[in-house]
Amino acid sequence: MEDMYHADRATSTMQDIKISAKNVQVHYGDTHAIKDVNVEIADKTVTAFIGPSGCGKSTFLRCINRMNDTIDICRVAGDILIDGEDIYDPKVDPVQLRAKVGMVFQKPNPFPKSIYDNVAYGPKIHGLARNKAELDEIVEKSLRKAALWNEAKDRLDAPGTGLSGGQQQRLCIARAIATAPEVLLMDEPCSALDPIATAQVEELIDELRQSYSVVIVTHSMQQAARVSQKTAFFHLGNLVEYDDTDKIFTNPEDSRTESYISGRIG
Amino acid sequence: MTTSLLTADARTTKRNKAEARFKAYGLGAIILAMVALVFLLGSVLGNGLSAFQQTYITLDVTLPEEKLDKSGERDLAVMSKVTTIGYAPLLRDALIAAIEAQGIETTLSKKDIGNLISKEAAATVRNRVLANPDLVGQTVTFDLLASGRIDGYFKDRVTMESAALDSNTSPEALMIADALKDAGMVATKFNWNFFIWADASDQRPEAAGLGVAILGSLYMMAVVLCLALPIGVATSIYLEEFAPKNRWTDVIEVNISNLAAVPSIVFGILGLAIFINFMQFNQSSPLVGGLVLTLMTLPTIIISTRAALKSVPPSIRDAALGVGASKMQSVFHHVLPLAAPGILTGTIIGLAQALGETAPLLLIGMVAFVREYPAAFSPDAGLFGEPAVALPVQVYNWTQRSDPAFFERAFGAVITLLVFLLIMNAVAIYLRRRFERRW
Numbered sequence: 001m002e003d004m005y006h007a008d009r010a011t012s013t014m015q016d017i018k019i020s021a022k023n024v025q026v027h028y029g030d031t032h033a034i035k036d037v038n039v040e041i042a043d044k045t046v047t048a049f050i051g052p053s054g055c056g057k058s059t060f061l062r063c064i065n066r067m068n069d070t071i072d073i074c075r076v077a078g079d080i081l082i083d084g085e086d087i088y089d090p091k092v093d094p095v096q097l098r099a100k101v102g103m104v105f106q107k108p109n110p111f112p113k114s115i116y117d118n119v120a121y122g123p124k125i126h127g128l129a130r131n132k133a134e135l136d137e138i139v140e141k142s143l144r145k146a147a148l149w150n151e152a153k154d155r156l157d158a159p160g161t162g163l164s165g166g167q168q169q170r171l172c173i174a175r176a177i178a179t180a181p182e183v184l185l186m187d188e189p190c191s192a193l194d195p196i197a198t199a200q201v202e203e204l205i206d207e208l209r210q211s212y213s214v215v216i217v218t219h220s221m222q223q224a225a226r227v228s229q230k231t232a233f234f235h236l237g238n239l240v241e242y243d244d245t246d247k248i249f250t251n252p253e254d255s256r257t258e259s260y261i262s263g264r265i266g
Numbered sequence: 267m268t269t270s271l272l273t274a275d276a277r278t279t280k281r282n283k284a285e286a287r288f289k290a291y292g293l294g295a296i297i298l299a300m301v302a303l304v305f306l307l308g309s310v311l312g313n314g315l316s317a318f319q320q321t322y323i324t325l326d327v328t329l330p331e332e333k334l335d336k337s338g339e340r341d342l343a344v345m346s347k348v349t350t351i352g353y354a355p356l357l358r359d360a361l362i363a364a365i366e367a368q369g370i371e372t373t374l375s376k377k378d379i380g381n382l383i384s385k386e387a388a389a390t391v392r393n394r395v396l397a398n399p400d401l402v403g404q405t406v407t408f409d410l411l412a413s414g415r416i417d418g419y420f421k422d423r424v425t426m427e428s429a430a431l432d433s434n435t436s437p438e439a440l441m442i443a444d445a446l447k448d449a450g451m452v453a454t455k456f457n458w459n460f461f462i463w464a465d466a467s468d469q470r471p472e473a474a475g476l477g478v479a480i481l482g483s484l485y486m487m488a489v490v491l492c493l494a495l496p497i498g499v500a501t502s503i504y505l506e507e508f509a510p511k512n513r514w515t516d517v518i519e520v521n522i523s524n525l526a527a528v529p530s531i532v533f534g535i536l537g538l539a540i541f542i543n544f545m546q547f548n549q550s551s552p553l554v555g556g557l558v559l560t561l562m563t564l565p566t567i568i569i570s571t572r573a574a575l576k577s578v579p580p581s582i583r584d585a586a587l588g589v590g591a592s593k594m595q596s597v598f599h600h601v602l603p604l605a606a607p608g609i610l611t612g613t614i615i616g617l618a619q620a621l622g623e624t625a626p627l628l629l630i631g632m633v634a635f636v637r638e639y640p641a642a643f644s645p646d647a648g649l650f651g652e653p654a655v656a657l658p659v660q661v662y663n664w665t666q667r668s669d670p671a672f673f674e675r676a677f678g679a680v681i682t683l684l685v686f687l688l689i690m691n692a693v694a695i696y697l698r699r700r701f702e703r704r705w
Binding site: 065067070072095096097098099102103104105107109110111112121122125126172175176178179 | 510511579581582583584585586587588589590591592595599600604
């Protein structure tokens with residue numbers, strides 16, 4: 001285990017590689033949704049997946065924490081390694097994986113429970129807190145990291161569903177980071193939010209980069225340009241181009257990428 | 267040419283008319299339904315409310331020691347040897363004495379005067395005496411159940427004309443009843459015994475009650491609730507959340523939907539074949555009734571539970587799985603609590619349906635004449651194994667009897683059944699409100 005970690009380190013370049021996908025294929029029934037995707041996602045970086053609707057970027061994101069397992073007709077082939085370990089190995093329990101790889105969804109989906117219970121649920125089921133004091137601490141820490149503590153500290157018992165849309169999404173982020181994940185997946189986290197809430201969440205994403213490897217799917221190219229360091233462009237199930245965000249938006253190599261970011265396809 | 271917005275064009279007028287017509291049809295349908303409901307309730311209440319009133323004759327009855335306890339030792343074993351046949355003449359004599367004391371003149375024979383009092387009254391007095399042997403030797407005031415014809419007379423069911431043609435009563439007897447009423451000896455009271463007493467024979471409709479039917483129905487509901495709810499909810503959770511979607515689950519799903527539409531009498535035949543002929547459970551027992559109704563209710567509960575589970579937004583499941591909950595945790599911590607109101611409502615509607623079901627119970631013998639209360643447990647018949655009847659079957663049973671007094675009782679039983687159903691539906695609405703959570 002230790003050796004493997006060091007070996008992995010040695011092969012990585014400037015930044016540590018957190019997630020490494022090799023020849024990933026995804027089929028939905030007869031539809032070939034993801035075609036032979038190879039990508040290496042760095043640690044402590046925000047990586048954006050962009051592309052037109054139905055290009056497979058969300059599907060690929062959901063492969064990283066095996067959320068696609070819940071869809072009967074979905075088959076995933078190829079290897080996805082996190083810290084050098086194949087997450088599709090039969091020995092891997094998706095439940096453990098998902099504690100390590102948190103996820104924030106498109107529509108804010110807090111549980112219809114109190115704000116406190118929303119954040120405390122993950123740590124509780126994974127046994128991360130030995131007593132109430134520790135749990136309180138995790139909840140506070142997570143809410144602080146999600147920039148929700150000041151707004152929510154006086155009403156932790158209020159239902160999470162009573163918050164505004166932007167607050168709900170930050171609550172979902174707090175819930176996701178409460179289980180101390182190493183990777184945070186975000187599936188269009190701002191598409192249901194107004195510009196002010198979006199700005200808050202984007203700011204938050206930038207801070208989360210300090211501790212996590214963040215992968216974000218977005219429809220907004222401005223957002224990708226603002227928050228990410230690396231950008232991957234998906235088109236019709238193919239990973240067309242993957243490079244530094246600056247390069248993608250200023251000097252893309254593939255003509256399809258250029259067409260997309262200049263608004264000609266999509 | 268521009269058109270003015272102030273005048274409606276032909277198309278708009280036509281559309282508005284169509285809309286107005288459609289609204290009128292809807293309103294008409296509702297009014298028709300309301301009229302039917304009012305008519306139904308009116309006829310049920312009109313025919314049945316009188317079952318909740320009962321006529322009693324107040325008499326001072328002398329309880330002579332030489333007739334009721336010859337030994338004079340108040341030994342219950344000895345006293346209970348005197349049957350109702352020993353008590354009936356005492357009541358008759360008391361009534362004759364009262365009639366003479368009031369100065370009412372009659373040509374009626376002693377036996378016919380005795381017939382003004384229900385045959386059940388002797389049993390009531392006997393039970394009172396056996397419960398309190400000190401009454402022997404005293405003169406005690408009793409409210410004695412009047413016979414069905416006298417009761418019917420005060421409820422306008424029996425008239426002088428009908429009594430003239432009736433071999434069980436006569437205008438003469440009714441005149442005595444009138445005179446007794448003028449003397450303040452006839453009382454009409456709320457009929458609590460209707461809910462307590464068991465069924466009674468054709469000769470004493472005034473003593474027929476719903477006690478056994480209510481208890482039998484409650485036993486059956488207990489069996490249905492204990493079996494159908496856990497099995498139904500477990501089936502639904504498995505099919506909805508865990509089962510792979512393939513041909514087999516499709517077949518199961520189609521079959522469950524079909525079972526919900528199977529005529530209930532088919533379940534009765536099934537119950538007869540399996541539970542009584544093959545498994546040798548007792549006929550007429552609430553256990554078999556409950557099992558048959560469980561089979562009948564299961565599809566209803568499964569379908570409504572699955573609908574409730576389906577209506578929980580998938581985002582909640584994603585959220586739970588996303589923080590690393592296992593499938594089971596996501597179902598039991600999040601999905602099931604949100605589906606609970608729907609599941610409870612479905613279950614109660616299923617139970618209400620089972621409570622009102624008659625046909626399958628006829629086939630398993632629950633239409634029997636049951637005079638004794640069933641025990642919940644008996645050593646030879648097991649849990650819920652003793653014969654009982656159920657409310658709807660009691661209604662069916664009473665409508666078959668010739669004495670019109672049973673007709674009134676049948677409607678009284680219908681009202682009781684409707685009240686139970688209303689209570690259950692009210693509970694369903696309450697639970698739905700109580701547990702409903704918004705997101």
